Amino acid sequence: MGEPVVQVLGGATLADRSKDALAVAFVALLLGIPMVGLTTVDQGGTLQVATRWPILAAFVLAVFAGRLVLRYLADRLGERRVRRERSLTSSDQRRTAGGRRMIVRVGWLAFIGALLLPIAFSDNRYVVDTATTVLIYVMLGWGLNVVVGLAGLLDLGHVAFYAVGAYAYALLSTQFGWGFWVALPVAGLIAAGFGLIIGWPSLRLRGDYLAIVTLGFGEIIRVILINWTEFSGGPNGITSIPRPTFFGLPFKPPSDEPTFASFFGLEFSPVHRIVFLYYVILVLCVLTNVFVTRLRRLPVGRAWEAVREDEIACKALGINVTNVKLSAFVLGAMLGGVAGVFFAARQGFISPESFTFNESAIILAIVVLGGMGSQLGVVLASLVLVLLPELGRDFAEYRMLLFGTAMILIMIWKPGGILSKREPTLRHAREEGRP
Amino acid sequence: MSERQPLLAVDRLTMRFGGLTAIDDLSLDVHTGRITAVIGPNGAGKTTLFNCMTGFYKPTVGSVRLNHPQRGTLALEALASHQVARAAQVVRTFQNIRLFPKMTVLENLIVAQHNPLQEASRFSLAGLLGLPSYRRAETQAVEKAVRWLTRLGLIDKADLAAGDLPYGTQRRIEIARALCVDPILLCLDEPAAGLNPRESAELNALLQSLVRDDGLSILLIEHDMNVVMNVSDHICVLNYGRKIAEGTPEAIRTNPSVIQAYLGEEEDERYDGDKGAAR
Ligand SMILES: Nc1ncnc2c1ncn2[C@@H]1O[C@H](COP(=O)(O)OP(=O)(O)OP(=O)(O)O)[C@@H](O)[C@H]1O
Numbered sequence: 139m140g141e142p143v144v145q146v147l148g149g150a151t152l153a154d155r156s157k158d159a160l161a162v163a164f165v166a167l168l169l170g171i172p173m174v175g176l177t178t179v180d181q182g183g184t185l186q187v188a189t190r191w192p193i194l195a196a197f198v199l200a201v202f203a204g205r206l207v208l209r210y211l212a213d214r215l216g217e218r219r220v221r222r223e224r225s226l227t228s229s230d231q232r233r234t235a236g237g238r239r240m241i242v243r244v245g246w247l248a249f250i251g252a253l254l255l256p257i258a259f260s261d262n263r264y265v266v267d268t269a270t271t272v273l274i275y276v277m278l279g280w281g282l283n284v285v286v287g288l289a290g291l292l293d294l295g296h297v298a299f300y301a302v303g304a305y306a307y308a309l310l311s312t313q314f315g316w317g318f319w320v321a322l323p324v325a326g327l328i329a330a331g332f333g334l335i336i337g338w339p340s341l342r343l344r345g346d347y348l349a350i351v352t353l354g355f356g357e358i359i360r361v362i363l364i365n366w367t368e369f370s371g372g373p374n375g376i377t378s379i380p381r382p383t384f385f386g387l388p389f390k391p392p393s394d395e396p397t398f399a400s401f402f403g404l405e406f407s408p409v410h411r412i413v414f415l416y417y418v419i420l421v422l423c424v425l426t427n428v429f430v431t432r433l434r435r436l437p438v439g440r441a442w443e444a445v446r447e448d449e450i451a452c453k454a455l456g457i458n459v460t461n462v463k464l465s466a467f468v469l470g471a472m473l474g475g476v477a478g479v480f481f482a483a484r485q486g487f488i489s490p491e492s493f494t495f496n497e498s499a500i501i502l503a504i505v506v507l508g509g510m511g512s513q514l515g516v517v518l519a520s521l522v523l524v525l526l527p528e529l530g531r532d533f534a535e536y537r538m539l540l541f542g543t544a545m546i547l548i549m550i551w552k553p554g555g556i557l558s559k560r561e562p563t564l565r566h567a568r569e570e571g572r573p
Numbered sequence: 574m575s576e577r578q579p580l581l582a583v584d585r586l587t588m589r590f591g592g593l594t595a596i597d598d599l600s601l602d603v604h605t606g607r608i609t610a611v612i613g614p615n616g617a618g619k620t621t622l623f624n625c626m627t628g629f630y631k632p633t634v635g636s637v638r639l640n641h642p643q644r645g646t647l648a649l650e651a652l653a654s655h656q657v658a659r660a661a662q663v664v665r666t667f668q669n670i671r672l673f674p675k676m677t678v679l680e681n682l683i684v685a686q687h688n689p690l691q692e693a694s695r696f697s698l699a700g701l702l703g704l705p706s707y708r709r710a711e712t713q714a715v716e717k718a719v720r721w722l723t724r725l726g727l728i729d730k731a732d733l734a735a736g737d738l739p740y741g742t743q744r745r746i747e748i749a750r751a752l753c754v755d756p757i758l759l760c761l762d763e764p765a766a767g768l769n770p771r772e773s774a775e776l777n778a779l780l781q782s783l784v785r786d787d788g789l790s791i792l793l794i795e796h797d798m799n800v801v802m803n804v805s806d807h808i809c810v811l812n813y814g815r816k817i818a819e820g821t822p823e824a825i826r827t828n829p830s831v832i833q834a835y836l837g838e839e840e841d842e843r844y845d846g847d848k849g850a851a852r
C-alpha cells in the first residue's frame with residue numbers, strides 16, 4: 139500500500155518541479171508588472187511612469203528559484219514523514235518503550251536543571267526572573283492542557299481565570315490583609331467558581347459555543363476590571379500588593395522587625411526575594427504536575443480523554459459527558475487562578491492590561507505547540523514562546539517575524555506539536571525495566 | 574413462544590424528521606434470552622430505532638419500556654442517553670464504529686467501566702491518595718476487561734491504540750467495550766458489516782454464546798443474511814419505517830412481502846448508511 143505514495147513523491151522530477159516553479163513565476167510576473175515593473179517618478183512636478191524591467195526580472199527569477207527550493211524541501215519532508223509512518227506501522231514495542239523512558243529522563247533532567255538554576259545564576263537577576271516567567275506559563279499551560287489537551291474543549295479565554303485569581307489575591311491582601319498562602323487556595327476556589335458559572339450552561343451546548351462563550355468571558359472580565367474603578371482600581375490597577383513572606387519573614391531592607399536577611403544573618407539583597415519567588419512557582423508547578431498526572435490515570439482523567447475522542451460513544455457507555463467536561467473546565471480554571479495569585483504577588487502591581495486576549499492566545503499556543511495533552515511538551519513550548527521574544531529583543535522590529543517563523547517551522551516539522559505521542563494510562567503487558 | 578412479559582416493549586413508536594417519517598407506528602417486543610434481529614433495506618429506519626431507544630433521539634410519538642429484572646419498568650424514551658446505559662443497562666454499538674481511537678484497547682474497555690470506577694475513586698480523592706479500596710476496584714476493572722478481551726481474541730492487542738487496528742478488529746473491540754458496561758440488553762448495529770466470512774462466523778458463535786452462557790439478550794441490526802438467519806430467534810422486518818413482517822427465520826425467508834421489499838431495493842441506488850447519531 140505504501141509503495142505508490144513513495145513513488146509519487148520520489149517521482150517529482152526536476153522537470154515537474156521546474157514546471158511548477160515556472161507557473162508560479164508566471165503569476166509573479168503578472169503581479170510584478172504593476173507592482174515592481176512600473177513605478178512613478180516625480181519629474182519636475184509631474185508624475186511620470188517609469189519602467190524597471192531589470193528589477194522585475196530579478197524578482198521573477200527569485201520567485202522561480204525560491205519556489206523550486208521550497209518544493210524540494212516540502213517533498214523531502216513528506217518523504218521523511220511517509221518513511222516514519224511506515225516504520226511506525228511495523229511498530230516496534232521496544233522503540234516506543236525507549237522513547238518513553240527518554241521522555242521521563244528528559245523530564246527529570248529538566249526538573250533538576252530547574253532546581254539548580256538559581257544557584258548557578260545567583261548573581262544574574264535577569265535569568266532568574268525570566269525563568270520565573272517561563273514557569274508561570276508552564277503552570278498556565280498545564281492548567282489549560284487539562285481543558286484543551288485532555289478534554290478537547292476549546293477555551294479561548296483562559297486568561298479570565300488568571301485575572302480572577304490575580305485580582306482575588308490583590309483584593310484579599312490589600313483590603314483584608316490576607317497572607318499569600320491563605321489567599322492562594324481561596325483565590326483558586328474563586329476562579330474555580332467562575333469556571334463553574336461559565337461552564338455549567340455553556341458545556342451542555344455544542345463544542346463551538348464554548349469557544350465563543352470563553353472568548354466573550356475573557357473580554358467581559360477585562361472590561362469590568364477597566365470600568366469598575368471602585369472595585370478594581372480601573373485602568374490604574376491595584377498597587378502595593380504584599381509579596382509572599384518566608385514563613386512570616388519579609389524580604390525587606392533591615393529594619394526593626396526581623397526580616398529574611400537578618401534572621402539568617404545574611405546581607406540584605408533584593409536577589410533573595412527573586413530566588414524565593416522562583417522556588418515558590420517551581421513548587422506550585424511541581425504540585426500541579428503531580429496532581430494532573432495522577433488525575434489523568436484515574437477514571438476522571440480517562441473520561442476526559444474519552445470525551446475528547448468521541449462524545450457520543452461516551453454517552454452510549456453511560457458517561458455523563460457534561461459532568462466530565464465540567465470537571466476538566468473547573469480544574470483548568472482553578473489552576474489558572476492559582477497562577478494568577480502568584481503573578482499578582484510577584485509583580486506587586488496588576489492592571490487589566492496584563493490580561494488581554496493576547497495572553498489567552500499565547501497560553502493556547504503553548505498547549506497546541508507542545509502537543510495536546512503532553513506535560514513535557516508544555517514545558518518545551520513555554521520555553522520556546524517565552525525565550526524567543528526575549529532573545530529577539532536585540533532585533534526589536536524583527537521580533538514578531540522571528541516568532542511567527544519559528545511557529546510555522548515547528549508546525550511544519552511537527553504538526554501534532556513538539557511531543558505528540560500519547561502515553562497510555564495503564565497497560566496490560568508488564569514492560570521489562572519498569573517497576 | 575411464551576406469554577411472559579417482554580424485556581423491551583416498543584409501543585407505537587413514530588419518529589419524524591420534518592416531513593420524513595423514519596419510523597412509522599412501530600411496535601416490537603424483545604424477549605429475555607433471545608436474539609432479536611431487525612432487518613430491512615437501507616434507510617428503513619433501523620438505526621433510527623436504536624437512536625430512539627437509547628436516548629439519542631426523542632421519539633415523536635410512542636414509548637419504549639424496559640422491564641428491568643431488578644429496577645422495575647423504565648421508560649427509555651424519557652431517559653438521557655447516558656442514563657439508558659447506566660440505569661437501564663441497555664448498551665448499544667454504532668454502525669460507523671465509534672472507538673476512542675488514540676486510547677489503547679484496554680483503556681477503551683476501562684472507560685466503559687467509568688461509573689463503578691468513579692464511585693470507587695470517591696470523586697478522585699481515594700484515587701489520588703491511592704487508597705486500597707480504589708486500587709482493588711481498578712484491578713477488578715482490568716480483570717474484567719482482560720476477561721472479555723481474551724474471550725473475543727483481542728488480548729494480544731490490549732496495549733495498542735484502538736484506532737490503528739483493522740476494521741474487523743475494531744468491530745470486536747466495540748462489542749467488548751459494550752460488554753464491559755454489564756448490559757442486560759445489548760443492541761448491535763450491523764456488527765458484521767465489513768467482516769470477512771471467517772470473522773462473521775466467529776461473530777455468530779460469539780452472539781450465541783453471549784445469550785447461552787452469559788444470559789444476555791441481544792437486539793441485532795444486520796444486513797448479512799448469514800448472520801441473521803443463523804443466530805436470530807425472532808426477526809422483525811422494516812421497510813420505510815413500517816414493520817412489514819415478523820417471525821422466525823424460516824417464516825421470514827419465505828415471506829412474499831419481505832422478498833418484495835428486498836427485490837425492490839435492488840433497483841434502487843444503495844443508500845449510504847453513515848449518518849451516526851444526533852449530537
Ligand atoms: N437525524 C436525522 N435527520 C433527518 N433524517 C434522518 C436522521 N436520521 C435518519 N434520518 C432519515 O431516516 C431514514 C432512516 O434512516 P436510518 O439510519 O434509520 O436507516 P437504516 O435502516 O439504519 O439504514 P442503513 O441500513 O443504511 O443503516 C433515512 O431516510 C434517513 O435519511
Ligand SMILES: [Mg+2]
Nearest residue numbers: 619620668846
Ligand atoms: Mg443504519
